[in-house]
Amino acid sequence: MDGSEETLNIALQLLHSFSQYSGLNVNFEKTHVVWIGALKYSTQSIKARWKLVWGCTQFKLLGLTFDVDLPKMIEQNYNDKLVKLENIIAHWNRRELTPLGRITVVKTLILPMFIHLFVSLPQPREAICKVLNDKVLKFVWQGPSKIKAKVITKDFDEGGLKMVDINAFIKSLKLSWIRKVIQGQNKFTSLAKKLIDFNILCNTGSLYAISAVKNITNAFWIDVLTIYSDFVKSINIDSVDKLVDMPLFFNNCLLINNKYIFWKYWYDDGIRFVKDIIKDSGQILSLQELQAKMNKPVNFLHYEGIKKVLSTYIVSVQNVKLKDYKVHSYPILSTYIKPIILNSCNKLLYNMLKENSEIPTCQTKWNEYFADDSIQWKNVHGQVFKKTNNTYIQWLQTRIIHRILGTNSHLFKMGLSDSKTCTFCKMSEETITHLFWDCNTVKILIKDISDSLKNAKIQIVINSKMFLLGDTNVNDSCFILFMEVKKYIFECKRKEVIPNFQGLKASLKLSLNIYANTTNESNKGIFWKVIVCKRRLELFPFEGGRVIFGQSKKINKT
Structure with a gap:
């Protein structure tokens, strides 16, 4: 529609005609008309056969409140959920629960209420995240925290209580969009692929994501790429397989003069991973061997530069030796993208993101x-x-x-x-x-x-x-x-x-x-x-094992 009376009436007539055949009627009295663009705050109305609600700046669709001013949309949705959060907490505060029980309430009733926002909207302001985290921790402990926040998110055998790390949880949900776009074939994924070259993203390091951020304005995808870049930097190279499947280009670990490496003729000829320039014996290919593999001349400075930084990095990686390398199938994905693509659920991503070295x-x-x-x-x-x-x-x-x-x-x-x-x-x-x-x-x-x-x-x-x-x-x-x-x-x-x-x-x-x-x-x-x-x-008729016990019997003072 172009904002004219004619196009509005045509659109409404089409909806009316559709309802006569399908039986799905539009409730026009509850239909809100929202101006966008230059007239987004206008109270102007257009005469139509059906009664419509004019002068609106917000509307609700699929659980999200949309606003003509997009930056307001994020805060509005989170503030609405925070009000509901207060009501849930007030209800459960009337019950005598241990922190273990309250953590269960957080996982089953509180966080699911926010998941749709975490997945669909850009990152909320840091202040909103802090309010959410503080409210949840206050509910769990019924006051000040008794155990460090970094500790309670750990598993039981590490001294934690399996509390959800909200920040890591949000990041894992955002990273799942990379898998959805790469594996999906629909209109949305095609739009995302126009913004970002996911083929290069899958075969390079974190610095490609940072460089791609500079060329896009979509706040949601800026968040996804920023989180991906931080995630890649956090991955620990602790095995030979991870080392050889590490990308050569846009890799923050392999810099020449503090600048990332990307040589397109190498990339186009399939030289993308450390494995591609390593012999079966674990040694780096010579210049002649690399030229024979690529079937074309290789710039001597390019070869020597990457050989030097790679050799230095290999020495710096503890307990990982290329001599232990065994040939395996060609890696479809790099070390960095594998955890995102090869796991259908976000649990592995979440565990990797929340991992920390804090000791109780x-x-x-x-x-x-x-x-x-x-x-x-x-x-x-x-x-x-x-x-x-x-x-x-x-x-x-x-x-x-x-x-x-x-x-x-x-x-x-x-x-x-x-x-x-x-x-x-x-x-x-x-x-x-x-x-x-x-x-x-x-x-x-x-x-x-x-x-x-x-x-x-x-x-x-x-x-x-x-x-x-x-x-x-x-x-x-x-x-x-x-x-x-x-x-x-x-x-x-x-x-x-x-x-x-x-x-x-x-x-x-x-x-x-x-x-x-x-x-x-x-x-x-x-x-x-x-x-x-x-x-x-x-002697009693039952014996021990995995036991479920009740409260102690009241004992008189002796």
């Missing part, structure tokens, strides 16, 4: 406490999530390992407790190690457990490292027993009740009853046939 602070502190640098931290962090589904126990052990459990010492420093002395002995400062191991009251309880195990002919020497952090040398049932004991001790601390062996037995019975009704009998270990008391051995 707690590991250093526990190493100092035990004077032991050989602790297998992957096993320590991950075993509670492998051996039980009980989120109460999982979160309790996570707080113990990360040293963020609310002991009196910790609460006193925060101004939330009047005293930092132990709830049980009233003598020493109540730290995590004191509460669960050094306190005399707890020592008596652990000694009773140890004696009962010996009476049952189960030989286990319980030490502080095994009890506090867990030990992969003990079976699942023993690990769950220690967790149940720590749960009982912490419940006694919260209720200001002195822990004792009879109270522990009652707590274990309750947990066992829940286990008996919720777990497959075929999932057995060797320990739960022993529920101990001071004088005799009691």
